[in-house]
Amino acid sequence: MSKRGWILAVALTALFGTRGALAADGFVLSSSTFKDGEPLPQKSAGNNKSNPNCVGENVSPELTISNAPVGTKSFALLIFDPEGRPPGGVNHFVAYGIPASVTSFPEGELSKPSDKFVGGQSTMKLPTYFGPCTPAGAPHHYIFTLIATDLDAKDLKEGMTRDELIKALDGHAKGATGLIATFSHP
Template sequence: MSANSPFARLPEAPSFTVTSTTVADGAAWSAEQFSGIFGVPGGKDISPQLSWSGAPEGTKSYAVTVYDPDAPTGSGFWHWAVADIPAAVTDLPEGAGDDIGSALPEGAFQLRGDAGAARFIGAAPPAGHGEHRYFVVVHALDVASIGVPADATPAVLGFTMFGHVLGRAVLVATAETPA
């Protein structure tokens, strides 16, 4: 991973597989994954479908995050974070990250991202800023509950996961808004 990787300064973790019927690794988001909330024409803020396999032995739960390190904020932008996904769950349907997390498995919950909402917020790169990368990550954890409150931020989730990550499955989507 490059120095601009969100994992560049974290301990290495074994990889496992994440796939999506919504977007292929390295491909651009469709209009549904852009942000209507942020005013992108055609944007629908629909979270991607995700399936994962091959998690390390000892996995007791998962967390899912979507992060844009290329946002012009100095700290990137968290688009989605879900904690406490049970170890028996290996997929999330498209749209699971709606306002109430209606398709999340029992026990899992969404954290408030950088837009201030506990839901998936789609891509909205500034016009002419260039291509942004969206790291869609499934984190395999060694605890059944990561122990963060529902009002925690994704950064607090990441800090709390430090030392509990058994593996990471990474898919990178892209988005660009022409000038």
């Protein structure tokens, strides 16, 4: 198994345990901004003038959803950096209540509030995408996990953290898929 496959398998197992749903046949999350296993462009990195590791423009990558499992009512999307802020990692984005009719997010759309998702609470206490602010040197991995659920947006409270969302989705996940990006700067 490739390193990318191993990281995604570990991430999905951490999300759902052995009882959870893994990638359903044909359920895919893809991006025209980056290829699976390859680096995010610098424009997708975080933008915070007080942090020298935030070297980007905070433009969320384009994402496309295809072949959702039958019976999907909504999606949840998590972006997680397992190497950031040891030992807990960094949650860069927590969103849910994404209607099953949504098939894509254009570049930059996740960086601002939208009626296409309910913003949860990232590690930075934000309800929107905040890109990598990776320390110089070795790249970090950014795991994009899309979860198909049998829940409507109204079934989930606003402002949940990643852990609260995972608990709320227990028994409601119909499948999951994902992408892994890397990011580093000199």
